[in-house]
Amino acid sequence: MATLLTCRLLSKAYHARPLFEGLSISFSDDERAALIGPNGAGKSTLLRIFAGHEAPDSGEINAPRSVRVGHVTQEDVFPAGATVASVLADAIADQYREPHERETQVNIALTRHGLPPGDQPVAALSGGWRKRLAIVRELIIGPDLLLLDEPTNHLDLDGILWLEDLLRTARFALIVVSHDRHFLENTTRRTIEINPAYPEGYYSVDGPYSRFIEKRADFLAGQRTQQVSLAGKVRRELEWLKRGAKARTGKSKARKDAAARIMSELRGLQTRNGRDVAAEINFDATGRQTKKLLVAEELSKQLGGKPLFSDVGVWLTPGARLGLLGPNGSGKSTLIRVLTGELEPDSGRIKRADDLRVVLFDQQREELPKERTLSQALCGESDYVNYRGQQIHVAGWAQRFLFRSEQLNMEVGQLSGGEQARILIARLMLQPADILILDEPTNDLDIPSLDVLEESLEQFAGAIILVTHDRFMLDRICDEVIALDGNGEAHTYSGYAQWLDARRRSRQSPVAEKSDKKAKPAPRKSAAARPKKLSYKEQLEFDQMEERILEAEARAEECRAAVEDPAVASAHVELGRRCELLHEAEACVEKLYARWAELDAKQG
DSSP, X not given: OOEEEEEEEEEEEETTEEEEEEEEEEEETTOEEEEEOOTTSSHHHHHHHHHTSSOOSEEEEEOOTTOOEEEEOSSOOOOTTOBHHHHHHHHTTTTOOSHHHHHHHHHHHHHHTTOOOTTSBGGGSOHHHHHHHXXXXXXXXXXXXXXXXXXTTTOOHHHHHHHHHHHHTOOSEEEEEOSOHHHHHHHOSEEEEEOTTSTTSXXXXXXXXXXXXXXXXXXXXXXXXXXXXXHHHHHHHHHHHHHOOSSOOHHHHHHHHXXXXXXXXXXXXXXXXXXXXXXXXXXXXXXXXXXXXXXXEEEEEEETTEEEEEEEEEEXXXXXXXXXXXXXXXXXXXXXXXXXXSSOOSEEEEEEOTTOOEEEEOTTOTTSOTTSBHHHHHHTTSSEEEETXXXXXXXXXXXXXXXXXXXXXXXXXXXXXHHHHHHHHHHHTXXXXXXXXXXXXXXXXXXXXXXXXXXXXXXXXXXXXXXXXXHHHHHHHOXXXXXXXXXXXXXXXXXXXXXXXXXXXXXXXXXXXXXXHHTSOOOOOOTTTSOOOOOHHHHHHHHTHHHHHHHHHHHHHHHHHHHTOGGGTTOHHHHHHHHHHHHHHHHHHHHHHHHHHHHHHHTO
């Protein structure tokens, strides 16, 4: 293990506001580090400095000249008119001068990562596919160090699980900024929090996120205990100073100097401990005692001729916690609009309680007045808000959500995504609700705010419908999950863990999954309508099909590993041969599945 990158005494400020000061930290060549911290701590800026895209105000970065760095930013930017293949080819133009070499590498990447066809225009891709393409664009260069800034943004759960699997077997060093706690737990081995609450400006723990949480709690508790102890010492020294020294001896001067040092240390601890705060989030329920808030039965909906869901049932009572899962575009937001009455279902029935009060957190944040000030967004034209019958001044209300007094006159459009999310939450807290609908509330929120949001949701007395890609929140909050598959089907699970288990079983044994569906009882058909039985030869073939499919998939996996062998990365002839073998193996798998389906249909 060797040192890959070292930063020494890095400092950076924006508009006289310091992000971080005097950071000194190093990363090894097998690094798998999570970089976390509150909004505004400078995490994204630090990644840009590591990538060489931005310079620090002071300090230095040291890394071997040969180190190749990949950087996936939060915003996915591509050239106008680009295609999937051209994006990847441009990324390796300096590494592979010959067009056929670039084409070979692009085809390998397209196959390996399951991207859309190479001639697909990037402008036609969804947000999730654009994010995948942005990640693969950095992978294709063969980085020694990959920097990922909120890589799970825009990815659905399948996309996040794809990325986790990819990073688990990665051979490069990794530094990732993310608020997705499950993702950090599954992909990193070191956790670093950038936060002025720590003496060195950061706190690092070797281990996954869960171990970091334990260690951080102990550290901060010890720091608070140290503050109490120092405060006692300062009181004693102040009493001594008030009495006055009898003589200007060297001993009394030394004690005065020591007292000054202790007071300075106490001020530093008070400042750091004062930064260990999170937003105060508490949603207000109406207190309605109605047992049935909303009951929906057999809901179905199509948009543009595409079936989104069918036969969906929802039963909401006070205290119900329903999560919605599914790929991007599968109909989660549409289902919410149907439940709230904004859209009519194609079929099915919805019964809502009289005077039902529904409060919606909109993932598009369209209702935020970007041109108005923070003060106006929080309180309108008044200087006070009425929260649970109590008048609270706008400055105090803003402080609950970690806004500084100097931000009150800033326009909302100038605030960060996380700050805008906190404004929305502050506005929602002023509206008592029977049903609270949260459509991607975790976007841009930092981890401390997520923790507080979850605690508030647990205490909310009404019903909750939650749409989120944050598996930690989904697992902690929801006791029922409706999963939309993107093809018009919907299935209900007792929680995220059951859905994940079902998904893994279907991926590991697709044949068994299809057999399970086949085994479901069906209405009896008349003798004339019954399909013919399989012949002896066909039955023998069908009985051996699962074993043949598993063998073919194992062969395809061997071919895939051969293509990924770094030893042939620059040998385009051998690489092309191996790619051809991989395509043949994958075609064999597809052919066997098609034959299995044909025999299965024939025997009914």
